[in-house]
Amino acid sequence: MKKFIVVSCIFLFTFSCKKSVTLEYTPPQIVSGNTGIDLIENSGAGQTVYIIEATGNVEVIGYFLSGPDADFLTLNNNTVSLDANPDFEIKSSYSFEVTVNDAEGDISEIQVVTFSIIDVDETPAFVLNFCENGFAGEYPCNNYDLIGHIDLNTLGANSGNDCWGWTDPATGKEYALMGLNTGTSFIDISDLEFPRIVGFLPTHTTSSSWRDIKTYGNYAFIVSEASNHGMQVFDLTRLTSVGSDVPPVTFTEDAHYNGFGKAHNIVINETQGYAYAVGTNTYSGGPHFINISNPLNPVSEGGYGNDAYSHDAQVVTYNGPDTDYTGKEILIGSNENEVVIVDVTDKTNPTQIATINYPNIGYTHQGWFTEDQSYFILGDELDERNFGGNTRNIVFDFTDLDAPSIHMNYYGPTTAVDHNGYVIGDDYYLANYSAGIRIIDITNISNETMSEIGYFDTYPSNDNASFNGVWSVYPYFSSGNIIISDRNSGFYIVRKSE
Numbered sequence: 001m002k003k004f005i006v007v008s009c010i011f012l013f014t015f016s017c018k019k020s021v022t023l024e025y026t027p028p029q030i031v032s033g034n035t036g037i038d039l040i041e042n043s044g045a046g047q048t049v050y051i052i053e054a055t056g057n058v059e060v061i062g063y064f065l066s067g068p069d070a071d072f073l074t075l076n077n078n079t080v081s082l083d084a085n086p087d088f089e090i091k092s093s094y095s096f097e098v099t100v101n102d103a104e105g106d107i108s109e110i111q112v113v114t115f116s117i118i119d120v121d122e123t124p125a126f127v128l129n130f131c132e133n134g135f136a137g138e139y140p141c142n143n144y145d146l147i148g149h150i151d152l153n154t155l156g157a158n159s160g161n162d163c164w165g166w167t168d169p170a171t172g173k174e175y176a177l178m179g180l181n182t183g184t185s186f187i188d189i190s191d192l193e194f195p196r197i198v199g200f201l202p203t204h205t206t207s208s209s210w211r212d213i214k215t216y217g218n219y220a221f222i223v224s225e226a227s228n229h230g231m232q233v234f235d236l237t238r239l240t241s242v243g244s245d246v247p248p249v250t251f252t253e254d255a256h257y258n259g260f261g262k263a264h265n266i267v268i269n270e271t272q273g274y275a276y277a278v279g280t281n282t283y284s285g286g287p288h289f290i291n292i293s294n295p296l297n298p299v300s301e302g303g304y305g306n307d308a309y310s311h312d313a314q315v316v317t318y319n320g321p322d323t324d325y326t327g328k329e330i331l332i333g334s335n336e337n338e339v340v341i342v343d344v345t346d347k348t349n350p351t352q353i354a355t356i357n358y359p360n361i362g363y364t365h366q367g368w369f370t371e372d373q374s375y376f377i378l379g380d381e382l383d384e385r386n387f388g389g390n391t392r393n394i395v396f397d398f399t400d401l402d403a404p405s406i407h408m409n410y411y412g413p414t415t416a417v418d419h420n421g422y423v424i425g426d427d428y429y430l431a432n433y434s435a436g437i438r439i440i441d442i443t444n445i446s447n448e449t450m451s452e453i454g455y456f457d458t459y460p461s462n463d464n465a466s467f468n469g470v471w472s473v474y475p476y477f478s479s480g481n482i483i484i485s486d487r488n489s490g491f492y493i494v495r496k497s498e
Contacts, residue, residue, distance in 0.1 A: 026056060026106070027102070027106035027108055028055065028107075029055050030098060030099075030100060030108050030111040031054060032050070032053040035114065036049040036094070036113050038116045038117070039117055040117075040118045040120060041085075041086045041087050041088040041117050041120055042086070043085070043086065045083060046081050047081060047086075048079055048080070049073070049080050049082050050079075050113055051079050051080070052079075052098055054100045056108075058104050059102060059103050060100050061103050062101045063100050064098070065080065065097065066096070066097045067097035068095055070096050072084065087117070092116060092119070096112075097111065097113070098111045099111070125147075126193040127145045127147060127495075128149070129145065129146040131497050136456070139458060139460055140455070141455065141456045141457065143496060144437075144495065144497060145497050146493075146494055147494055149489075149492050150187065150491045151490040152488075152489065154490070155178065155180055156180070156185070156200060157180035159209055160471060160487045160491070161179040161180065161181070161210060161471050161472070163177060163213070163472050163485035164213045164215060164474055165215075165474045166215050166236050167478070168239075169218070170240070173188060173240070174189050174479060175188055175239055176493075177220055178485055179211035183202040183211075185197055185199075185491075186198045186201070189481060189483070197248045198239045199250065200250055201234055201251045201253060203224060204228075204230060204232055207226065208229070209487075210225040211223070211225075212265045212266050214267065214275070216292055219292075220234040221266055221268065223263035223265065223266045224263070225262045225263070227262055228261045229261065230256055230261065231257040231259075231266065231277060231290070233253060235295075235296075257298040259288065260277055260281055260282045260288055262280065263277040263279055265279055265313070267315050268315075269317060272329055273293035274290065274292065275292045275298070276288065276289060276313060276344075279309060279311055282303060283303035286304045286308060286310050286333075287303055287331060287342075287344070289301040289344070289347050301348075302347050304331075306352060308335065308336075309336055310334070311366070312333075313334065314368055315330070316329070316330055321374055324402070325353075328345045329343070330353075330401070331350075332367060332369070334365055334367050337361050337363075338356065338361075339376070341353040341354045354402055358394050360387045362382025362386045363382040363383075365379050366381075368422050368423050370423055370442060371424075374397070374446070375395050376396045377395050377410075379418040379420070379430070384415055384418075385417065385465045390415055391412035391416055391435065391438075392409055393428075393430070395445065408450075410440070412430075412435070412440075415463060416433050416435035416463045417434070419471060420471070422473065422474075424475050424476060426442055427439055427441060428441075429475040430473075431484075433459070433467060434457075434466050435469070436456050436457030436470050454496065468488050469487070470485070470487075471486065472485050473485075481493055
């Protein structure tokens with residue numbers, strides 16, 4: 001320990017000195033503990049494993065690493081990071097030594113630090129049939145494997161329709177919601193080798209070939225073209241209490257909305273807590289607004305009927321390139337013979353922004369925004385049958401919502417009819433009826449380029465322009481599992497080949 005003598009002298013008319021004073025400097029002390037930050041294996045190099053914190057009477061000016069594993073680490077100021085990808089099987093823990101020094105040259109005691117690598121289950125995910133030489137079992141494919149299949153008979157129906165998905169926020173388990181002519185089936189797909197039908201919610205009135213499902217939080221909202229069906233509300237957390245050894249449960253709905261009878265489809269803007277039923281017997285078939293912020297007490301908030309029947313729609317809280325509408329709630333309606341853009345922010349005064357049509361309209365069916373909300377990819381359900389040619393998707397430029405324009409046409413490799421399509425990242429997942437699902441790269445859509453990068457065909461018989469095969473696809477599970485509803489053969493799980 002260093003000692004310094006300080007002499008203070010005061011000159012008046014004579015020289016005098018005060019008594020000497022001793023000031024003591026203590027070496028810095030590391031107070032950040034001896035345990036680093038544990039890392040999950042295979043999760044990326046350069047992660048922080050320790051932040052050095054020290055106290056002392058003089059400013060710390062240097063940090064130093066030593067010890068057995070120092071060569072695997074990088075020190076940047078007072079932050080220690082691991083250089084390579086952590087891998088439990090190669091090295092399950094690390095140990096190093098830390099010292100600091102201050103401006104007076106004092107050095108701390110050596111602090112030994114350890115951290116661990118967390119092991120993860122690296123067992124390959126189950127695959128029922130790999131996509132090899134163009135087939136996964138009996139199904140034509142490219143770059144997508146078959147994970148699971150449940151037929152319609154097992155599901156208790158004779159035709160399938162829509163599908164959607166829900167992930168339990170408490171457990172991370174994934175559930176498929178499969179629409180059937182008889183009602184809605186709920187399937188636990190957390191064990192891919194044994195997808196399990198947890199239960200079934202019967203139709204509210206009679207059977208129908210048309211049923212549509214969307215979710216808001218932990219609730220499912222279900223509509224149908226069955227007479228007087230209205231909207232069923234189902235609490236999805238009820239699925240988690242059904243044990244794996246229990247036969248499928250026949251559920252009852254948790255709430256019901258009767259502000260309309262039949263509906264063709266339902267759209268939900270989750271950021272705002274509103275549902276939009278379309279193709280109902282209200283508002284000339286235009287969107288019917290329902291406040292679902294309290295899911296068990298849906299409340300009518302009017303509707304919009306100026307553009308007549310809406311077959312399908314997407315509603316977003318807008319954050320695209322047209323800054324005139326930033327933060328507004330925008331509805332894009334696929335309305336049989338045109339696409340309509342409506343500002344529905346004020347439910348008491350919804351306002352049309354623009355409409356647009358296109359050559360060779362068969363039936364304006366359904367569309368979806370690209371993630372940057374610059375383009376809208378539309379499917380026409382009847383153009384292949386009415387005019388011939390291969391599957392066509394029309395892409396609109398929506399960079400100016402007041403003046404939309406046709407950007408390009410995309411033509412697929414078959415003559416099959418296109419149905420529902422959804423975007424995730426740079427991929428467009430198209431339910432293409434008899435041609436199965438088609439996965440299309442839209443990375444260069446701004447340059448009028450779209451290219452197919454994979455498919456899985458659940459209807460091997462042919463790729464004709466018919467209404468057989470895939471009705472819908474849900475690609476939004478974080479696991480990468482993709483669920484498919486086929487109107488003829490039931491429920492499928494597929495995943496991109498590794």
